[in-house]
Amino acid sequence: MDISYILNILGEDREEYYGAIAPPVIQSSNFAFPTVASLRGAFERETQAHLYTRGNNPTVEILRKKLAALAGAEDALVLGSGAAAMATAVIASVKAGDHIICVRKPYSWTEKLCRVILKRFGVETTFVDGLTTESYTEAVRDNTKLLILESPNTFTFELQDLRALASSARQRGITTIIDNTYSTPIGQRCINMGIDLEIHSASKYLNGHSDVIAGVIIGSHERIGAIYRSEFMNLGAIISPHDAWLMLRGLRTLPIRMRQIGETTEAVVAFLKGHPAVRSVLYAWDPDSPQIALARQQMTWSGGLFSIHLATDDISRIEKFCEALQYFKMAVSWGGHESLIMPACAFYPESYDGVRTYPPDLVRLYIGLESAEVLISDLKQALTCVV
Ligand SMILES: *Cc1c(COP(=O)(O)O)cnc(C)c1O
Numbered sequence: 001m002d003i004s005y006i007l008n009i010l011g012e013d014r015e016e017y018y019g020a021i022a023p024p025v026i027q028s029s030n031f032a033f034p035t036v037a038s039l040r041g042a043f044e045r046e047t048q049a050h051l052y053t054r055g056n057n058p059t060v061e062i063l064r065k066k067l068a069a070l071a072g073a074e075d076a077l078v079l080g081s082g083a084a085a086m087a088t089a090v091i092a093s094v095k096a097g098d099h100i101i102c103v104r105k106p107y108s109w110t111e112k113l114c115r116v117i118l119k120r121f122g123v124e125t126t127f128v129d130g131l132t133t134e135s136y137t138e139a140v141r142d143n144t145k146l147l148i149l150e151s152p153n154t155f156t157f158e159l160q161d162l163r164a165l166a167s168s169a170r171q172r173g174i175t176t177i178i179d180n181t182y183s184t185p186i187g188q189r190c191i192n193m194g195i196d197l198e199i200h201s202a203s204k205y206l207n208g209h210s211d212v213i214a215g216v217i218i219g220s221h222e223r224i225g226a227i228y229r230s231e232f233m234n235l236g237a238i239i240s241p242h243d244a245w246l247m248l249r250g251l252r253t254l255p256i257r258m259r260q261i262g263e264t265t266e267a268v269v270a271f272l273k274g275h276p277a278v279r280s281v282l283y284a285w286d287p288d289s290p291q292i293a294l295a296r297q298q299m300t301w302s303g304g305l306f307s308i309h310l311a312t313d314d315i316s317r318i319e320k321f322c323e324a325l326q327y328f329k330m331a332v333s334w335g336g337h338e339s340l341i342m343p344a345c346a347f348y349p350e351s352y353d354g355v356r357t358y359p360p361d362l363v364r365l366y367i368g369l370e371s372a373e374v375l376i377s378d379l380k381q382a383l384t385c386v387v
Contacts, residue, residue, distance in 0.1 A: 028057075031050045067251075151188075191218065325341060
């Protein structure tokens with residue numbers, strides 16, 4: 001389906017609301033029926049009917065249709081956060097006694113869900129190095145029910161071979177879930193590659209304006225219907241109609257934001273790669289990356305997120321660099337209009353001397369919608385603090 005059609009027309013019944021270009025926020029918890037027969041009919045078609053906003057809401061429904069179509073899938077659910085989307089989809093896919101295989105270093109709350117919460121309910125998880133498909137097949141057990149992928153992850157950007165893993169999991173009857181937040185539904189076509197469920201934190205690119213927390217689960221009618229009728233309604237982690245409306249507004253400009261961010265990121269990465277204060281750049285789309293061929297095979301967009309190793313281990317210099325930046329804000333998250341920086345040294349107490357998953361010279365950058373010239377000159381002046 002054409003992206004312009006999806007973003008501008010699909011799902012919008014403008015004659016139902018006075019021809020308004022922007023859809024209304026249907027801020028109602030509840031919907032009334034004139035006859036018993038129509039109420040009965042709504043119960044029968046509960047995944048599509050407008051009955052109660054914990055299930056479906058007309059403003060949210062426009063978003064569901066657009067997100068499913070963007071991913072080339074049949075259906076989508078929108079939730080109150082990306083973490084809720086992942087937890088809802090994972091809990092719907094396992095029961096006590098099952099085994100999960102998850103990529104190593106996934107999003108921190110995905111790891112906690114598996115390592116801590118599901119363990120309490122008798123579900124075990126093996127974390128594997130995602131670089132080879134064999135690392136997964138070797139971890140498969142008779143009770144393996146779910147494979148959780150995140151390609152690339154969002155701090156060191158290792159990729160997994162999605163086509164190979166989806167087909168090998170399918171042959172064994174194992175469900176596949178991917179966190180595709182890094183790439184967006186149009187930057188990496190996971191459903192087309194055979195993945196069963198695609199998760200997004202819509203708080204990032206999909207909303208794109210740093211003013212909404214939301215999440216998405218995308219998949220077939222069958223899988224989404226099953227999740228809707230059980231975990232989605234039971235956990236009840238829905239998005240509000242107002243946040244859905246803000247997200248619809250953000251989504252209209254997704255392709256132009258992506259194009260701009262991609263162009264600027266390439267210019268900034270090229271600048272940093274040649275700079276003496278930068279030891280190396282970790283970027284999924286770097287022509288010198290060991291996984292560049294795989295990136296080109298399965299991703300159609302490079303993204304605005306990457307990390308650098310600074311050419312110093314002196315934490316006070318690294319702190320000075322971060323604090324000297326004017327345009328890059330120091331913050332968690334990413335995917336909005338504003339460029340960001342996230343130093344790994346902030347993850348540990350000041351006097352920490354234990355094992356670090358992420359070394360202190362590692363700094364993550366996110367490129368927003370500012371111009372490449374402004375961002376490069378900001379980095380140039382701040383990098384003088386490093387060496
Ligand atoms: C932010 C993020 C999440 C969690 O999303 P929230 O909307 O913050 O709950 C999950 N996965 C990735 C890769 C993220 O970046």
